[in-house]
Amino acid sequence: MLFSIAFMLFNMGLTSYIIGNITNLVVRETSNTFKMRDMVQRVSEFGSMNQLPEAMREQMLASVQLRFRTEEQLQQEVLSELPKAVRSGVMKHLFKSAVESCYLFQGVSDSLIVQLVSKMKAKFFPPKANVILENETSTDCYIIISGEVEALTTLADGTEKHVKRIGPRGMAGEIGVMFSIPQPFTIQSRRLTHVVRISHTHLL
Known part of the structure; x- marks a missing residue:
């Protein structure tokens, strides 16, 4: 009888634990879905x-939907909570090779790349x-980590003309930043694109 009672209590505890975890997952997913629908409705209105x-x-709408779909992949929220030394180490591991491959930074000292x-x-851009x-x-200016963008220029009649495509480890916007002039091209993503952004002040 004691064994049966202990066995039943253990089963009840295990079942409650499993059901509780499943409920938490469902509630969290439902909450995210409602949050996304609310944001999409507000943007539409x-x-x-x-x-x-x-x-x-x-x-x-595409930008709002992408924000919810890629929440797990966005590093910035996670990295902002880390100490500076740890954050720098993580960023170096993730993006150093991509930066070194860009034409603008080839041959540049390792210490400058790390900074x-x-x-x-x-x-991410949809x-x-x-x-x-x-x-x-x-x-x-931006370095393309994955995906692809294209450079467009506006003609006199208002139509857009394709200039070039920029793939992974390419750069976009660096001409305007380096020469402190208005951006000469519109840069538009061709598919889901992951980039890293360098501010004008930090680059200089």
Whole structure:
């Protein structure tokens, strides 16, 4: 009888633990889903209220949806909680090889690369999202970690002309940043693109 009682209590405890964990997972997933739906609805209402163009609304919605889909992959929130030395070590491990492969930093001293990498910020862009706008003030340049972007220029008649594609370990926006001029091209992602951002101030 004692064995049976102990066995039943153990089974009840184990069952409660399993059911509790499953419930937590379901509630968390449902909460994230409701949060995403609420944000998408607010963005849609904002676009309608301000009569934004359809293409601009699609970009906004894609960016919001991407934010929720890639939450686990975004390093910045996690890294911001770490001590500076640990954060620099993690950033060096993740992005140092990509930075060294860029044409702008080939042959640059290792210490300078490490200083640059420690201040970089990672970001994802959905397909067809504008990373940089032509003629905007140059504040950041980007290194492509994965994915692909294209450079576009606006012709006199208002149409956009393809200039070039930039793949992994390429750079975008560095011309405007280096020469302190408005960005000469619009940079648009062709598919889901992971980049790291270098601020104008930090690069200089």
